[in-house]
Amino acid sequence: xxxxxxxxxxxxxxxxxxxxxxxxxxxxxxxxxxxxxxxxxxxxxxxxxxxxxxxxxxxxxxxxxxxxxxxxxxxxxxxxxxxxxxxxxxxxxxxxxxxxxxxxxxxxxxxxxxxxxxxxxxxxxxxxxxxxxxxxxxxxxxxxxxxxxxxxxxxxxxxxxxxxxxxxxxxxxxxxxxxxxxxxxxxxxxxxxxxxxxxxxxxxxxxxxxxxxxxxxxxxxxxxxxxxxxxxxxxxxxxxxxxxxxxxxxxxxxxxxxxxxxxxxxxxxxxxxxxxxxxxxxxxxxxxxxxxxxxxxxxxxxxxxxxxxxxxxxxxxxxxxxxxxxxxxxxxxxxxxxxxxxxxxxxxxxxxxxxxxxxxxxxxxxxxxxxxxxxxxxxxxxxxxxxxxxxxxxxxxxxxxxxxxxxxxxxxxxxxxxxxxxxxxxxxxxxxxxxxxxxxxxxxxxxxxxxxxxxxxxxxxxxxxxxxxxxxxxxxxxxxxxxxxxxxxxxxxxxxxxxxxxxxxxxxxxxxxxxxxxxxxxxxxxxxxxxxxxxxxxxxxxxxxxxxxxxxxxxxxxxxxxxxxxxxxxxxxxxxxxxxxxxxxxxxxxxxxxxxxxxxxxxxxxxxxxxxxxxxxxxxxxxxxxxxxxxxxxxxxxxxxxxxxxxxxxxxxxxxxxxxxxxxxxxxxxxxxxxxxxxxxxxxxxxxxxxxxxxxxxxxxxxxxxxxxxxxxxxxxxxxxxxxxx
Amino acid sequence: xxxxxxxxxxxxxxxxxxxxxxxxxxxxxxxxxxxxxxxxxxxxxxxxxxxxxxxxxxxx
Numbered sequence: 001x002x003x004x005x006x007x008x009x010x011x012x013x014x015x016x017x018x019x020x021x022x023x024x025x026x027x028x029x030x031x032x033x034x035x036x037x038x039x040x041x042x043x044x045x046x047x048x049x050x051x052x053x054x055x056x057x058x059x060x061x062x063x064x065x066x067x068x069x070x071x072x073x074x075x076x077x078x079x080x081x082x083x084x085x086x087x088x089x090x091x092x093x094x095x096x097x098x099x100x101x102x103x104x105x106x107x108x109x110x111x112x113x114x115x116x117x118x119x120x121x122x123x124x125x126x127x128x129x130x131x132x133x134x135x136x137x138x139x140x141x142x143x144x145x146x147x148x149x150x151x152x153x154x155x156x157x158x159x160x161x162x163x164x165x166x167x168x169x170x171x172x173x174x175x176x177x178x179x180x181x182x183x184x185x186x187x188x189x190x191x192x193x194x195x196x197x198x199x200x201x202x203x204x205x206x207x208x209x210x211x212x213x214x215x216x217x218x219x220x221x222x223x224x225x226x227x228x229x230x231x232x233x234x235x236x237x238x239x240x241x242x243x244x245x246x247x248x249x250x251x252x253x254x255x256x257x258x259x260x261x262x263x264x265x266x267x268x269x270x271x272x273x274x275x276x277x278x279x280x281x282x283x284x285x286x287x288x289x290x291x292x293x294x295x296x297x298x299x300x301x302x303x304x305x306x307x308x309x310x311x312x313x314x315x316x317x318x319x320x321x322x323x324x325x326x327x328x329x330x331x332x333x334x335x336x337x338x339x340x341x342x343x344x345x346x347x348x349x350x351x352x353x354x355x356x357x358x359x360x361x362x363x364x365x366x367x368x369x370x371x372x373x374x375x376x377x378x379x380x381x382x383x384x385x386x387x388x389x390x391x392x393x394x395x396x397x398x399x400x401x402x403x404x405x406x407x408x409x410x411x412x413x414x415x416x417x418x419x420x421x422x423x424x425x426x427x428x429x430x431x432x433x434x435x436x437x438x439x440x441x442x443x444x445x446x447x448x449x450x451x452x453x454x455x456x457x458x459x460x461x462x463x464x465x466x467x468x469x470x471x472x473x474x475x476x477x478x479x480x481x482x483x484x485x486x487x488x489x490x491x492x493x494x495x496x497x498x499x500x501x502x503x504x505x506x507x508x509x510x511x512x513x514x515x516x517x518x519x520x521x522x523x524x525x526x527x528x529x530x531x532x533x534x535x536x537x538x539x540x541x542x543x544x545x546x547x548x549x550x551x552x553x554x555x556x557x558x559x560x561x562x563x564x565x566x567x568x569x570x571x572x573x574x575x576x577x578x579x580x581x582x583x584x585x586x587x588x589x590x591x592x593x594x595x596x597x598x599x600x601x602x603x604x605x606x607x608x609x610x611x612x613x614x615x616x617x618x619x620x621x622x623x624x625x626x627x628x629x630x631x632x633x634x635x636x637x638x639x640x641x642x643x644x645x646x647x648x649x650x651x652x653x654x655x656x657x658x659x660x661x662x663x664x665x666x667x668x669x670x671x672x673x674x675x676x677x678x679x680x681x682x683x684x685x686x687x688x689x690x691x692x693x694x695x696x697x698x699x700x701x702x703x704x705x706x707x708x709x710x711x712x713x714x715x716x717x718x719x720x721x722x723x724x725x726x
Numbered sequence: 727x728x729x730x731x732x733x734x735x736x737x738x739x740x741x742x743x744x745x746x747x748x749x750x751x752x753x754x755x756x757x758x759x760x761x762x763x764x765x766x767x768x769x770x771x772x773x774x775x776x777x778x779x780x781x782x783x784x785x786x
Contacts (some may be wrong), residue, residue, distance in 0.1 A: 225769070328736040516751045523748070 003050045003077070007101060008085030011055030011373075013218045016156050016498075017085055017143035021153070023329065043153060052079065058093070060100040074104060075194070077211070080160035082108045083152065083626070085143075088125060089117040089490065091258065098389045099169060102134065103200055105193045107159040109150050110138040116145075117490060122261035126400050130257040133605060135168075144495055168196065171245050174233040179202055181226045189213045203227055204239045261516045268490040270570055282377040290454040292362040297439050297453035299606050301355030305439065308354055313347035333546055337526055339595055345522025348595025349514045352436035356510060359435055360503040363400060368494035372397055373486065380484045387472030387710075389413065391483035392422045396464060399429040400457075401506060406431070412530035417477050421468065423651050424661045426659060427640040428463040430456050432506060433587035437635055439590050440600045444620045447629035452629075456636055462639050463668060467705070473710040476568040513586060521589050525596045528555035529578075544715045550597065568675040568691045569634060570627035580634065586641050594619050626684070632679040637669035663681070671698050 006013050006223045022041030045048040054073060055066035062068045067553050074082065082101050086094040091112075101108055110130075118125060131138040137155040141148035170176060190198045190213055201209035210220070227238050234241050264271075275284055295301070318339055318653040325335035332679040366372050376397065380390020391413050403426065410422040430438060434456075442452035471477045490541065532553040533542040547553045559574030562581070566572045592685025600617045639645065649658040678695035682688065731738065 325736075325740075329738060330736045331734075334737055334740055334744075338740070516755060520748070520751060 001050060002081065002157060003052065003079045003531075004156050004160070005074060005077075005079040005082045005106075006053045006075070006085060007082055007097065008049055008056060008538055009058055009087060009097060009606060010111075011487060012056065012087040012090075012094065013143040014053055014056060016086050017111065017113070017141070017149075018051060019085075020143055020146050020149060021051055030187070034495075046153065049157065051083075051152065052077075057097060060104075061204075061206065065723055067207075068496050071602050074101070074106060079106065079719055082106050082158055083109045083111055084108050085113055087114050088112045088123070088140075090112045090487075091125065092250055092254050094376075096246060096395075098134065099246055099250065102136065102169070104197045107162045108136045109152065109155045110134065110136060110324050111141045111143075111148075111161050112138055113141055113143050116138045116142060116336065116490075118611075121266065122167070122257045124261070126257045126259075127313045130253065131193075131258065133253045138563060154464050169249055171242070172234070174230050175203065175241060175245065178230040178326060179228050182223055185219050185222055185226075186215060189215055189217065191218075200242060203230065204242050222273050246679065261612070266473075266490070267675075268370075268488075269470050271491055274490065275371070276377060282382070285375055285378060286458075288366070289457055290450075292359070292366070293453040293457060294450050296359035296362055297355050297435070297442060298448060298450050301358040302439070302443065302448060304354030304358075305351055305443075308352040309347075313343065313351060315692060315716045318343055332532070336530065337523070341522050341526025341530075342519060344595045345592040346519050346523065349436060349592045350511065351560065352588075352591065353511060353514075354434050354441050354508060355439050357503055357507045358430055360401070360432065360506045364404065364499040365500040367397075368499050370489045370491045373488055375484060376484075377488060379409065380486075383465075383468065384484075385466040388425075388464070388468040389415075389559045390486065390557055392425070392464075395422050395426045396429045396461075399426045399431055401432055403431045403648045405425040407644060407647040410651060417479055420652065420657060420661075421471055421477050421623075423648055424465040424471070424664055425467045427644055427648075428467070428637055429460040430636055431443075431640075432510060432588065433641065434636060436541045436588050436591040437583075437632065440619070445623050452632075456632060458671075459633055459636055463672070466702070467664075467668065469701070470705045473705070473708060475711045478711045510588075515590065517586050518589055518592050522592050522596055525578070525593055526557065529553045529597055544567070549678070554595075566634075568678065568694065569630050569673040571623070571634075572629045572683075573622050575622065576631055580631075580638070583635055584642060584645075586638060586643075587635070590635055597647050625682040630673045630680070633676055634673035638666050639669075671702070675699055 004365040006014050006018055016477075018039065018041065021043050025045040039053045041051055041053075043051060052073065054070040057070050059069045060067060060071045060074070062071060066425040073079070084098050084101055086098060090661065098110060112125065112127060112130075115125070127138045127140055137159060139148055139152045139155055141152055145148075171179065179196065179199040179563070182193050184203045186198055186202065187195065198209060198213060203226075205227065215223075231238050236244070274280060308659050321343070322335060325339070363372075376390050376393040381391040383390055383392055392410075394404045397406075398409045406426045406429070407423055410426060411418050413419040413422055438453050438456045442448060446452050472479075529550055530546055530553060531544065532547040534545050534547055534552060535541075537542040550556055555578055556574050559578045563572045563577040564575045566577055566580070575597045578597070579590045582593045610724075620628075640648075645658070645662060648661055649655070652658045652661065674691075675695045675698055678689075680692045682692050682695075
């Protein structure tokens with residue numbers, strides 16, 4: 001068996017190549033950082049070739065988690081060959097990693113991807129010359145179109161037979177002398193084929209590499225002396241010397257192998273001048289998101305959803321099924337369980353699948369085109385003002401699909417404080433599972449007005465920014481936001497295969513979940529909402545039986561007791577309480593619960609669309625617009641589903657921090673919904689009440705938290721310094 | 727007994743089918759949890775997520 005490691009810069013197309021080679025369906029995104037763990041698969045046409053997809057990295061210096069994962073794999077697992085994916089349209093920067101991989105002495109094949117972009121720009125790369133200069137095979141490929149893959153695999157299999165790459169680049173004389181001396185000192189302590197690489201790392205003063213060798217302190221002292229001599233000779237820091245000479249070497253190669261035909265701005269640059277413009281960027285982003293949510297939730301998606309709810313589940317499934325059950329003499333409770341419980345609950349959720357599919361399609365298009373990478377860049381400018389890094393936006397972006405991978409994506413943030421802050425805020429962005437809640441409220445209560453759905457997205461973003469502002473001023477999160485360096489990929493026509501696959505898989509996962517978790521939860525909700533303790537028929541005491549009125553059920557009794565908590569938020573009735581709690585199982589379950597408890601299976605949407613307010617379904621009856629939006633705000637911001645909570649626990653690696661994160665979300669959600677409702681009724685002229693006082697106090701507290709001076713080490717140290725001076 | 731079964735055959739057949747579906751779901755969820763050993767088993771994005779370790783291994 002041959003093991004090939006797939007290494008390359010972020011967004012060079014590694015995951016696309018991995019999918020093309022192995023037939024896997026790993027998620028592909030047109031922004032850096034899609035892969036944060038290594039993944040493995042076997043080549044579909046040659047099962048003896050194992051491919052390991054490493055995270056995208058710019059170098060093998062151990063500064064980020066991805067670099068550590070990749071470097072440790074190359075050093076410890078000793079792959080037979082490295083397939084180094086190089087973005088041909090950005091070859092100079094990509095070759096920096098190539099030289100580092102070649103330094104390791106591992107047989108390497110360079111896969112030159114995106115040659116179509118190079119050709120389109122009129123540039124030319126002499127691959128033969130490039131191959132000679134680097135001493136390894138160079139194969140032109142198109143990962144997206146699947147071109148050149150067979151040649152690549154053939155070269156990889158041939159290179160794997162070699163023990164060591166023939167490449168050895170030369171540095172300036174003082175560096176080479178130093179490397180020779182270091183090499184002599186570490187001989188025996190490191191594998192012979194890695195001796196030169198370790199020598200370079202020692203010269204760069206790479207502490208992690210030095211640690212691996214377990215060298216004696218005397219030898220380390222001698223190496224230190226050699227480094228100082230080298231630094232003195234070249235009048236620079238050792239790490240800078242290696243980096244500078246590496247780029248000189250790369251420039252030498254590229255100037256000999258590449259012929260550029262055109263100067264000036266590319267089409268991507270021209271578009272970026274508008275979409276990343278200081279003044280236009282934000283309005284364009286807002287307009288794009290409003291358009292996306294408008295199309296998916298209010299127009300196209302809503303039309304198909306209405307059909308699914310009214311015709312498919314209503315006329316075609318539920319009515320005939322209920323009649324058939326009656327015909328064959330099925331017991332009332334069993335028919336109710338299936339029709340009202342299962343189909344009512346699952347159908348209410350499935351009814352929103354068309355809207356979700358359209359939303360996923362639109363978001364996938366934006367990602368694939370390259371716009372979302374620009375949004376991360378735009379948001380960095382804004383987030384930085386609030387103490388957050390643009391790096392936070394990548395997890396937020398992923399969270400718009402699902403909070404779990406969103407939370408996990410935060411692990412690419414090096415600073416622990418920023419990472420914790422991101423984990424705490426990333427679930428505020430409405431995920432796919434929250435979309436049905438938004439669509440239900442927008443359709444059933446607001447009559448399908450366009451602004452409700454996009455406003456939900458901006459409520460989430462607002463919560464992220466306010467949280468950043470508040471938390472960054474506290475001791476555990478204080479400090480400057482980590483620098484955010486990200487390459488903006490070129491815009492390209494979206495690969496419809498990728499876009500449709502991403503949309504289809506997300507949609508199918510949603511449907512599968514509706515058929516499992518939501519179905520089980522619907523049965524539980526139906527049981528507790530259909531049974532209760534009712535007065536016994538003989539007149540004495542109570543007996544456990546099916547209830548005539550849902551208000552007598554166990555769920556209603558328990559829900560009514562808990563509902564008191566939500567009274568200040570305007571939705572203190574038991575159905576909304578139960579829906580909010582069941583939302584912890586899965587956010588779509590909020591809609592499922594309404595489907596079961598109100599027995600509307602989404603028909604409300606059709607009625608609202610038709611303007612038939614007289615026959616308005618019971619789902620909207622207990623709500624006013626104010627209470628419905630308050631309910632929406634609470635459910636958007638409060639604790640996420642159990643799956644996301646599990647992800648938070650894993651990423652925080654601390655029970656206390658997880659509890660703090662979940663509590664923070666719940667408290668913020670409660671405060672936001674409370675203020676919204678209380679100020680709403682105050683404006684509507686309901687008069688001043690205790691609730692208004694509490695809302696004003698909460699608002700004052702939030703304003704104080706926003707404007708209070710930030711915690712700094714200096715301030716904290718001041719009293720101690722004064723004490724010491726005394 | 728036979729009379730009771732005859733009178734309730736619709737309930738029995740539908741009940742058994744329903745029980746079978748529920749049992750299949752429970753077994754599937756438990757299996758997923760054991761195999762994944764993580765919360766990803768529940769995740770709506772699990773099938774297209776790049777973050778779950780070893781996913782490609784199981785899909786190939």
